[in-house]
Amino acid sequence: MLRSWWQALQARREDAAVARREIPPDLWKRTLVRYPFLRRQQAEDAAELLRLTRLFLDRKEFTAAGGLRLNDAMVVAIAAQAVLPVLRIGLQAYDGFVGIVVHPGQVLARREVPDEDGLVHAYDEVLAGEAMEGGPVMLSWQDVRAAGRMASQGYNVVIHEFAHVLDMQDGLADGVPLLPAGISRTEWLQVLQTEYETFVLAVEAAEASPEDHPAPALYPYGASAIEEFFAVSSEAFFASPDLLQSAHPALYTLFSRYYRQNPAADMPPARSSRRRGTGSAGPQANGPLGG
Numbered sequence: 601m602l603r604s605w606w607q608a609l610q611a612r613r614e615d616a617a618v619a620r621r622e623i624p625p626d627l628w629k630r631t632l633v634r635y636p637f638l639r640r641q642q643a644e645d646a647a648e649l650l651r652l653t654r655l656f657l658d659r660k661e662f663t664a665a666g667g668l669r670l671n672d673a674m675v676v677a678i679a680a681q682a683v684l685p686v687l688r689i690g691l692q693a694y695d696g697f698v699g700i701v702v703h704p705g706q707v708l709a710r711r712e713v714p715d716e717d718g719l720v721h722a723y724d725e726v727l728a729g730e731a732m733e734g735g736p737v738m739l740s741w742q743d744v745r746a747a748g749r750m751a752s753q754g755y756n757v758v759i760h761e762f763a764h765v766l767d768m769q770d771g772l773a774d775g776v777p778l779l780p781a782g783i784s785r786t787e788w789l790q791v792l793q794t795e796y797e798t799f800v801l802a803v804e805a806a807e808a809s810p811e812d813h814p815a816p817a818l819y820p821y822g823a824s825a826i827e828e829f830f831a832v833s834s835e836a837f838f839a840s841p842d843l844l845q846s847a848h849p850a851l852y853t854l855f856s857r858y859y860r861q862n863p864a865a866d867m868p869p870a871r872s873s874r875r876r877g878t879g880s881a882g883p884q885a886n887g888p889l890g891g
């Protein structure tokens with residue numbers, strides 16, 4: 601009784617928030633053209649993506665940094681990509697943070713790591729995005745904008761960072777998000793760890809002798825830590841599901857149970873004509889970093 605009253609109140613609040621954040625239909629249409637992996641075959645999925653995007657815009661705060669000017673198209677593009685992973689999980693998975701900071705391009709972050717002798721080594725890391733527990737989520741607009749063009753390579757900075765947000769929901773960035781009742785931590789780690797170790801070996805082999813070993817399907821950055829592997833393979837799961845399904849079928853199956861989506865089937869079939877405009881791949885995708 602109490603629960604249904606509470607649920608009804610929440611539903612009314614959500615409806616009001618969604619109504620407040622109307623997205624002009626032509627802007628939404630342009631967003632789906634620019635980022636085709638957002639399209640959903642089923643009408644109810646497409647409607648839910650739009651509803652969650654509007655709700656996300658109501659709940660989160662966007663801040664521009666580095667002289668960037670944010671417009672509606674930019675915040676809608678970020679919001680729509682951010683909610684894709686939680687289409688079935690629900691937006692409450694992102695309740696732990698509010699702020700999103702958008703920079704014009706990649707950001708240099710000063711890192712300091714102590715070595716075995718206690719000496720601190722400082723270096724600069726180039727970040728396309730960063731997620732911290734409690735937020736904010738930082739994104740490079742240049743990389744967000746490239747997501748449509750680079751989807752076939754499984755690259756997506758927004759999904760990468762929001763996969764980290766999901767991973768950190770339990771307080772730990774360890775590649776294990778809050779799991780549904782049907783997936784145990786043991787099962788999750790068995791699959792993720794095995795796929796990760798296979799991937800690390802493939803990256804090492806390709807680096808050692810590129811002539812004899814094909815480049816792995818996923819970004820090599822995923823070999824840097826298991827939590828990065830979770831984020832990198834989640835990018836591919838949504839941006840280029842066929843790529844992940846053929847390279848890491850067990851991981852694809854595990855992710856489809858966790859995200860409760862099957863993007864390889866949920867996306868409408870790709871159009872036969874190539875993108876208008878340049879026709880070729882555009883600027884070289886030169887090892888973008890996930891952060």
Ligand SMILES: [Zn+2]
Pocket residue numbers: 760764828831890891
């Ligand atoms: Zn990362």
